[in-house]
Amino acid sequence: xxxxPHFREPRSDVLYxxxxxxxxxxxxxxxxxxxxxxxxxFHLDRSRGEHGVLACHVERANSVWQDVSTGDEVLVxxxxxxxxxxxxxxxxxxxxxxxxxxxxxxxxxxHGRITVRDEESFVRRNVALLTKTHEASQPLPWKMxxxxxxxxxxxxxxxxxxxxxxxxxxxxxxxxxNKEVRDIRTAxxxxxxxxxxxxxxxxxxxxxxxxxxxx
Numbered sequence: 001x002x003x004x005p006h007f008r009e010p011r012s013d014v015l016y017x018x019x020x021x022x023x024x025x026x027x028x029x030x031x032x033x034x035x036x037x038x039x040x041x042f043h044l045d046r047s048r049g050e051h052g053v054l055a056c057h058v059e060r061a062n063s064v065w066q067d068v069s070t071g072d073e074v075l076v077x078x079x080x081x082x083x084x085x086x087x088x089x090x091x092x093x094x095x096x097x098x099x100x101x102x103x104x105x106x107x108x109x110x111h112g113r114i115t116v117r118d119e120e121s122f123v124r125r126n127v128a129l130l131t132k133t134h135e136a137s138q139p140l141p142w143k144m145x146x147x148x149x150x151x152x153x154x155x156x157x158x159x160x161x162x163x164x165x166x167x168x169x170x171x172x173x174x175x176x177x178n179k180e181v182r183d184i185r186t187a188x189x190x191x192x193x194x195x196x197x198x199x200x201x202x203x204x205x206x207x208x209x210x211x212x213x214x215x
Contacts (some may be wrong), residue, residue, distance in 0.1 A: 001170055008177050009171030015108050016052065018080050018171070019044050023133075025076040027162075029057070029114070031067030037114050038064050040162075042076065043129045051166035054110060055117075055126045057159045065116050065160045068132045074164060078105035081198040085176060089190045090183040099183075104174045104199055109167040117161035126161055175199070175206040184210065 009015065019025070019042070027038045040056045054076060058064055068074070087099035117123070128144055135141035144152055176184045188203030 001107075001172060003170065003172045004178075007172050007174045009106075009108075009173040011171075012168060012169070015169055015171040016044060016046055017098045018106060018108050019054075019110070022078050022080045025054070025056075025110070027072060027164075028075040028077065029064060029068050029072065029110065030070065031064070031069075033063070033067050036064055036067065038062065041130060041134075043077075043126060049165050050167050051110075051112075053163040054112065054166060055122075055129070055161065056164075057123055057126050057161045060158050060160050062160075065118070065162060068114055068116070070115045072114050073167075074112060076110045076112070078108045078110070080108075081196070081202070082106075083191055083196045083199045085099045085187050085191075089187040091186055092180055092183050093151065102174075102176065104176060104203065105172075106174075106202060107172050109169070109172075110164070110166050111149075112164040112166040115163045115165070116164050119161070122161040122163075123156050123159055127156070127159075153194060173202065173206070175203045177206050178187045179186070181207050181211045181214070189204065 023041045042054045042056045045053045082105035087093045093099040183205035188200045191200030
């Protein structure tokens with residue numbers, strides 16, 4: 001991924017937070033059958049390895065687990081938010097007209113080595129962790145024990161686990177940081193007014209940060 005210095009996000013807590021709040025990643029592999037991309041929810045364990053470990057599961061019918069070999073290098077892409085930015089939102093555009101449209105976004109690329117985990121204990125634990133995490137906000141959280149045991153046993157046998165040791169993590173926050181503070185802020189406020197809360201707030205925070213740097 002091309003990351004100009006002004007768009008680079010080096011803070012690990014921000015990168016891990018983006019993954020945890022946007023766990024549906026795109027797993028990109030280059031196995032025996034060539035390039036492949038699968039959209040999969042991941043569980044991140046920050047405490048393991050130098051950069052953390054990602055865990056997920058796929059249907060046994062999905063050939064990705066047979067197409068890769070343990071130790072293969074893979075890439076997982078996580079995206080938080082994005083938005084089109086019109087040059088009309090920049091105050092400076094109305095003065096010199098030297099602005100063009102752009103698209104802003106927040107993404108994390110997690111590079112790592114994959115391990116196929118076809119053990120029932122791993123699969124059950126991964127399903128339990130994902131369920132516990134994403135059911136936590138429900139009024140009456142669902143748990144695996146709510147379903148008949150034989151049903152869960154059948155479902156577990158139909159999936160295969162994958163584990164990715166992260167070897168390198170790269171974050172990009174493209175928030176118009178290469179523009180003037182007033183342009184960043186006004187564009188961010190425009191997005192907030194349009195309902196794009198996440199990226200609008202991120203742009204306003206980027207404007208604050210740039211303003212502090214110049215004082």
